[in-house]
Amino acid sequence: xxxxxxxxxxxxxxxxxxxxxxxxxxxxxxxxxxxxxxxxxxxxxxxxxxxxxxxxxxxxxxxxxxxxxxxxxxxxxxxxxxxxxxxxxxxxxxxxxxxxxxxxxxxxxxxxxxxxxxxxxxxxxxxxxxxxxxxxxxxxxxxxxxxxxxxxxxxxxxxxxxxxxxxxxxxxxxxxxxxxxxxxxxxxxxxxxxxxxxxxxxxxxxxxxxxxxxxxxxxxxxxxxxxxxxxxxxxxxxxxxxxxxxxxxxxxxxxxxxxxxxxxxxxxxxxxxxxxxxxxxxxxxxxxxxxxxxxxxxxxxxxxxxxxxxxxxxxxxxxxxxxxxxxxxxxxxxxxxxxx
Amino acid sequence: xxxxxxxxxxxxxxxxxxxxxxxxxxxxxxxxxxxxxxxxxxxxxxxxxxxxxxxxxxxxxxxxxxxxxxxxxxxxxxxxxxxxxxxxxxxxxxxxxxxxxxxxxxxxxxxxxxxxxxxxxxxxxxxxxxxxxxxxxxxxxxxxxxxxxxxxxxxxxxxxxxxxxxxxxxxxxxxxxxxxxxxxxxxxxxxxxxxxxxxxxxxxxxxxxxxxxxxxxxxxxxxxxxxxxxxxxxxxxxxxxxxxxxxxxxxxxxxxxxxxx
Numbered sequence: 001x002x003x004x005x006x007x008x009x010x011x012x013x014x015x016x017x018x019x020x021x022x023x024x025x026x027x028x029x030x031x032x033x034x035x036x037x038x039x040x041x042x043x044x045x046x047x048x049x050x051x052x053x054x055x056x057x058x059x060x061x062x063x064x065x066x067x068x069x070x071x072x073x074x075x076x077x078x079x080x081x082x083x084x085x086x087x088x089x090x091x092x093x094x095x096x097x098x099x100x101x102x103x104x105x106x107x108x109x110x111x112x113x114x115x116x117x118x119x120x121x122x123x124x125x126x127x128x129x130x131x132x133x134x135x136x137x138x139x140x141x142x143x144x145x146x147x148x149x150x151x152x153x154x155x156x157x158x159x160x161x162x163x164x165x166x167x168x169x170x171x172x173x174x175x176x177x178x179x180x181x182x183x184x185x186x187x188x189x190x191x192x193x194x195x196x197x198x199x200x201x202x203x204x205x206x207x208x209x210x211x212x213x214x215x216x217x218x219x220x221x222x223x224x225x226x227x228x229x230x231x232x233x234x235x236x237x238x239x240x241x242x243x244x245x246x247x248x249x250x251x252x253x254x255x256x257x258x259x260x261x262x263x264x265x266x267x268x269x270x271x272x273x274x275x276x277x278x279x280x281x282x283x284x285x286x287x288x289x290x291x292x293x294x295x296x297x298x299x300x301x302x303x304x305x306x307x308x309x310x311x312x313x314x315x316x317x318x319x320x321x322x323x324x325x326x327x328x329x330x331x332x333x334x335x336x337x338x339x340x
Numbered sequence: 341x342x343x344x345x346x347x348x349x350x351x352x353x354x355x356x357x358x359x360x361x362x363x364x365x366x367x368x369x370x371x372x373x374x375x376x377x378x379x380x381x382x383x384x385x386x387x388x389x390x391x392x393x394x395x396x397x398x399x400x401x402x403x404x405x406x407x408x409x410x411x412x413x414x415x416x417x418x419x420x421x422x423x424x425x426x427x428x429x430x431x432x433x434x435x436x437x438x439x440x441x442x443x444x445x446x447x448x449x450x451x452x453x454x455x456x457x458x459x460x461x462x463x464x465x466x467x468x469x470x471x472x473x474x475x476x477x478x479x480x481x482x483x484x485x486x487x488x489x490x491x492x493x494x495x496x497x498x499x500x501x502x503x504x505x506x507x508x509x510x511x512x513x514x515x516x517x518x519x520x521x522x523x524x525x526x527x528x529x530x531x532x533x534x535x536x537x538x539x540x541x542x543x544x545x546x547x548x549x550x551x552x553x554x555x556x557x558x559x560x561x562x563x564x565x566x567x568x569x570x571x572x573x574x575x576x577x578x579x580x581x582x583x584x585x586x587x588x589x590x591x592x593x594x595x596x597x598x599x600x601x
Contacts, residue, residue, distance in 0.1 A: 157502055164502075172497065174511035267572025269513060286498060289574055298500040305502050 001133050001336055004062045005092035006069050006084055007054030010106050013083045020079045021053035032129040038068035043131035045124040049116045051106055058131045062088050090329045097321045100145035109154040109310040114145050144324045152313045157306025161299045162193045165273050166200055169241055172269050177201030182239045184208050185246030186218045189275045193243055198222055208232040236261050243273045244280035253281040345389035350444045352382035356437035379433055383417040390414055393455055400467045403456035405595045409447035413440045415478025435485045465540030472533030479526030484584035486519040487577035516573030520566055523580055527559045548597035551590055558583045
């Protein structure tokens with residue numbers, strides 16, 4: 001029995017090509033039914049996400065199955081079939097283990113793909129399209145992904161500025177529920193960051209913007225309250241996270257303004273996220289006790305650090321995967337019956 | 341068995357410390373089964389050692405500096421096992437095991453003299469006073485550990501460098517809370533220990549009384565200032581480390597003044 005994988009991904013096909021291969025959830029069962037009719041094919045799992053469309057099949061005759069699959073895809077309207085990559089076992093096994101571990105993802109180490117693979121497998125298994133070999137393969141892939149995640153740093157840190165800001169807020173405050181956020185300057189990035197914080201349980205969002213209407217609109221959208229820009233120091237009491245992104249040409253959050261406000265805080269931490277260029281917060285604020293100031297460069301630096309750490313971990317992950325591929329291949333050799 | 345139990349406990353703490361260093365070195369520290377098992381085994385062996393020496397001495401085995409250091413190590417582990425999980429501060433164990441390991445090492449290899457060998461008969465109130473005081477020191481030791489963790493996390497956050505420590509240490513707010521609560525716990529135990537001492541009516545050397553009162557007053561002052569919002573968490577953390585350092589340094593003198601002559 002061979003495991004054959006054929007597909008397109010973000011690595012070799014642009015979205016306009018990938019979308020011609022895509023299989024929506026509503027058509028998954030019917031598509032699996034049709035694929036199973038391909039001569040020589042014993043079972044199949046179709047993985048269709050925004051970054052990849054892949055067919056994992058079990059077959060005793062890989063060449064015949066691949067020909068059948070090409071014909072099937074052509075009939076479905078897939079364009080540029082020349083882009084289709086194919087792997088026979090053991091390369092196909094390695095490929096699935098890499099995909100499940102996030103090594104083949106656009107952002108290395110992302111974990112969403114594992115959930116998508118589980119859904120794809122559940123859909124195929126649910127309509128009886130899997131075989132013993134495919135069952136074992138996918139269960140192993142899930143196990144490998146779990147091990148790679150827990151024993152390496154492939155998922156360490158966050159890979160976007162907003163996510164890093166939320167992570168840091170967690171490292172300062174722990175539970176974010178009940179925390180208060182103030183936004184100075186209603187820009188897109190500050191809005192996204194505030195939304196991420198709200199999704200993590202932040203209780204109150206106060207928006208201050210030069211144009212009050214824009215502040216009011218954003219406050220309404222994210223369930224906060226708007227204040228006039230000049231009144232932000234008066235509304236500052238109880239604020240835990242300050243997000244700045246105004247277009248001011250000079251710092252508006254200065255030591256002179258902040259120190260009297262900090263005196264009432266009893267050392268409660270203040271997290272300042274300065275997304276503005278030129279910067280809104282005086283860099284010297286980071287020297288104040290219990291104040292943690294991160295500007296856009298420091299946040300992007302952490303993003304790069306996380307990506308570097310993840311890239312450096314790939315070699316360790318590959319070694320783990322090699323080991324599991326060998327195990328699976330030897331299992332296949334001992335269970336190489338045509339009926340499975 | 342003499343000394344074997346203690347050597348075993350020290351070895352367990354070394355394993356816990358080593359496992360922490362290894363996992364931190366790998367950049368991913370999750371306090372795992374090895375760490376917890378080593379600490380639990382160390383605690384069990386220390387308990388057995390104390391029980392054995394308690395049988396020999398016919399009293400709570402705190403009759404020499406050696407005994408005091410071993411009892412204090414046991415107290416630190418006891419408080420850790422009680423409060424670590426409650427505050428979700430399992431990483432506290434990573435910082436606790438090297439401290440206990442060092443104290444045990446000093447007890448066995450340092451110039452502290454041997455364990456007391458005679459039999460000691462004392463008023464139960466004095467026994468209660470001494471043991472409560474040492475358990476309070478265990479809580480203060482853990483407060484100092486939490487304070488150290490607070491400082492490390494503060495430094496990581498200020499440096500804006502997302503290293504393994506930043507990701508693996510607990511949130512700084514939680515560390516500040518744990519530091520303050522451990523100080524309160526230690527202070528209450530110390531006060532209870534002193535109350536037991538007063539009830540016993542024991543005769544105390546003037547210098548020992550002054551040193552003990554100064555330590556009690558220092559911790560009381562830290563907590564008073566903290567409660568009055570005059571001492572921010574970072575300074576509370578620093579003060580808890582500083583005062584505990586003084587406690588450790590003054591321990592030989594206090595023990596000398598209070599050991600049975």
